[in-house]
Amino acid sequence: MYPFGYPRTNLSGAFPGDFRAVLKESSRRANVNRMPDGLPLEKDATETLHGSRSDVLELERAENAVRTCTETVGAVCALRTHHGGGLTLLLETGPGLRERDWAACARDVVRTMVAECGLAPETVGLVRGGALAAPAGGEPANASARRREVLRRYRSGELELLHRHDAVGPARPSGSSSAGTTDTADIAGHPVPAGSPAARSGGLPALTLESMREDVARSVGVAPSAIGDEDDLVYHGLDSIRLMQLVNQWQLDALSLKFADFAERPVLAAWWKLVTDRRERPAGEEAGRPADGPAVDESEPVALTPVQHAYWIGRRDDQVLGGVACHFYVEFDGDPRAPVDPGLLEGSVRELMRRHAMLRARFLNDGTQQVLEDPAWPGLTVHDLRGAGEAEVERHLAEERERLAHRRLDVDGGVVFDVRLSLLPEDRHRMHVNVDLLVADVLSIQILFRDLSRIYRAGGDADRAGLPELGYGFPTYLARVEERRSADRERAREHWHARLPDLPGGPQLPISVEPSSIAAPRFRRRDHRLDTRERAVLEELARRHGATVPVLLATAYAEVLGAWSTEPRFLLNVPLFDRSVLDPHVEHLVADFTNLVPLEVDLGSETGFGQRALELQARLRSDMVHSEYTGVEVLRDLARSRTDGAPPPSVVFTSAVGMGDLVGQETQEAFGRLGWMLSQTPQVWLDHQVIEQDGGLLLVWDAVEELFP
Known part of the structure; x- marks a missing residue:
């Protein structure tokens, strides 16, 4: 699905000791106030592409560690090519660096940076002298702008790499540590009475046994009294994705409790014991993490998440099966019982955009996102067909559906959300809504429709709509969650790198044309509805086999794919809605919090369907433990390591079970069914x-x- 990147190579070789000595000395005495060619580092450059001040300082340290080696290399630029990505160093070759020494130079930069600076470059690229200089007349205003310009040229291929060195994996200096690492010390302290509150980060209400029970009950749709302390929560329908949402909601990172701790034994009493035991550790055994984090200027560009980056790359026409937006289109059909006022609707949409900053985001050609002060949305488009005949109305609606369902919104210009209205005869209407999924996941779509309907009902005034208050936005969230997850991310990356040699590709399905021959992909939808009775039967069947409904359906999907695939082992892409509720208002933010798990399916044995479902459930639970290293990054690494020509995973299974209706009743009452x-x-x-x-x-x-044939 996301097969871009480069093969990685092993570190080897050496470089003359005098270069190491110069590099070591430069790292000690580097002047952090200047860019590679002497451009002053202005104050506003501290909020850059990467958001946090600590990240900016790390990039500066990387540049300064190499900068004074003018006899060997020239200008240097340190980058992160996407949010959460590894450090990339671009170095101009100096007059004293011969071509035969390029590889050794790059390897030695990596080794010395790790040993002396505690920084581990993932990629070192050598370019010709002067290549990092800005075009004539186009000198950036500050260091932040300079990095963005170099990154744009790097991504677009304008920078010719003379040599590229990719490190094998994460490296940490000896003795390094990070808050939130897994503890192995014995549990100590006194017993805690059941129901005693456990502190949480971000000023969230204290967690109790009963509040945990209520949260689980709400997630699986039963009364709290139905959940006993010793019940197997899988029996009640708690699947891995909903468990991840609960753990994110409870925010127990200050206690170093993670998804893996809860997934091991899904029983309420066992979970509460984990919480109470861990909070009673002697002082000093828990580092804890503050609720606040780095200050971020949310008006500055910030990097995309790995999933956003994949969506953004896929929009390009030069990508196989690309040239389409990752987007959602939906229609609402109203009648005289739910008339829509066009003026009020337009005003309500503008209020919605003022409330949710990501609806004002634009996506720049350097692979960053920036929140604009004012919405770029041009306004409500209204088609008045109230006096048209039936044939004209049907033709118009069909043309609008075809045009809008496959539309690429102008995200470069800041249009990521659009509403249109067709006024029809007999006081009917159709409201057309486009959402680019660069800025919204499933929960965010629910929030959008909820907030829009409430603002509309309040006469277009968001302040009177009774909506939850919002604090910081998505750029700040990204910086804070990255800081919290950094140690877990390194462990997760090591796990996935160890599995890479044995991971399969996507299912090898029969096709009628080569994907590369399709210039403009068009999706067709098929659907089937299970009513409440049929859903209850399915839930009972899942309970009897110790599985969840999403896993049961994913297994059936995998079985059908396997019947057509030439290989019994393949990967399914499973999206996760990975929203960490760092503060109470985060659950009301609109943004794309999506993560991804590449789920391995093995249909090679004669195992029955029920057992296969349990195996798939166990595999999903195990893989989600390591989701801090995102599935997009795993698939990139897999593509780099592939030599067998296996196709990338191109099939997806998405479960939103447990999240409620995508569009609630109040939205349909306001705008139509x-x-x-x-x-x-x-x-x-x-x-x-x-x-x-x-x-x-x-x-x-x-x-x-x-x-397909």
Whole structure:
């Protein structure tokens, strides 16, 4: 799905000791107030592409560690090519560096940076002397702008790499440590009475046994009294994705409790013992983490998350099965019982955009995102067909659906959300909504529709709509969550790197045309609805086998794919809605918090369906433990290491079970009943989604129709 990147190579070789000595000395006495060629580092450059001051300082340290080695290399620029990505160093070759020494120079930079500076470059690239200089007349205003310009040229291929060295994996200096690492000390302290509150970060209400029970009950849709302390919560329908949401919601990182701790034994009493035992550690055994974090200027560009970056790259026309937006289109059909006022609707949309900053985001050509002060949305487009005949109305609606369902919004210009209105005869209407998924995951779409309907009902005034207050936005969230997860991310990366040699590719399905021959992919939707009775039967079947409904459906999906695939082992891409509630308002933010797990399926044995579902459930739970290293990064690494020509994973399974209806009743009362909808994702062949609807389940398959026989 996201097959871009370069092969990694092993570190080897050596470089003359005098270079190491100069590099070591430069790291000690580097002047942090200047850029590689002497450009002053202005104050506003401290909020850069990467958001946090600590990250800026790390980039400066990397540059300064090499900068004074003018006899060997020239200008230096340190970058992170995407949010959470490794350190990339671009070095101009100096007059004293011969071509035969390029590889040794790059390797020695990596070794010395780790040993002397505590920094581990993931990539070192050598470019010709003067290549990092700005074009004539285009000198950036500050260091931040300079890095962004170099990054744009690097990504676009304008910078010719003479030599590229990719490190094998993360390296940490000897003796380094980080808050939040797994503890192995014995549990000590006195017993804590059941129900005693456990402190949480971010000023969140204290956690108790009963509040945990209520949260679990709400997640699985039962009364709290139905959940006993010793019940197996899988029996009640708690799947891995909902468990991750609960752990993120409870924010127990200050106690170093993670998803893995809770997944090991999904029993409420066992969970509460984990919490109470851990909070009673003697002083000094828990580092804890502060609720606040680095200050971020949210008006400055920040890096994309790995998933956002994959979506952004996939929009490009030069990508196989690209040239499409990752976006969601939905229609609402209203009648005289729910008339819509166009003026009020337009005002309400503008209020919504003022409330949610990511609806004012633009996506720059250097792979960053920036929140604008004012919305770039041009306003409500209204088609008045109230006096048109039936044939004209049908033609218009069909043309609008075809045009809007496959639309690429102008995200470069800051248009990521759009609403249009068709006024129809007999006081009917159709409201057309486009959301680019660069700025919204499933929960965010629910929030958008909830907030829009409440603002509309309040006469277009968000202050009177009774909406939860919002604090900081997505750029600050990214900086804080990265700081909290850094240690876990390194361990997760090591886990996935160890598994890379044995990971399969995507299912090898029969196709009628080569994917590269499809210039404009078009998705077609198929769906099937399970009503409340059928859903209850499915839930009972899942309980009897010790599995969850999403896993049961994912297993059935895998079995069908396996029946057509030429290989019994393959990967499914499983999106996770990985929103950490660092502060209470985070659960009301609109943004794309999506992560991804590449889930391995093995249909090679004669195992029965029930046992296969349990194996898949165990594998998903195990893989989610290591989700701090994102699935997009795993797939990039897999593509780099691939030599067998296996296709990348191109099929997706998305479960939104437990999240409630995608569009609530109050939204349909305001704008009309939920009608036709479609989602699409670049470079995906087939996307199977399971969402809740009116108490039942809606099973959806969105596929690139032209691909298949």
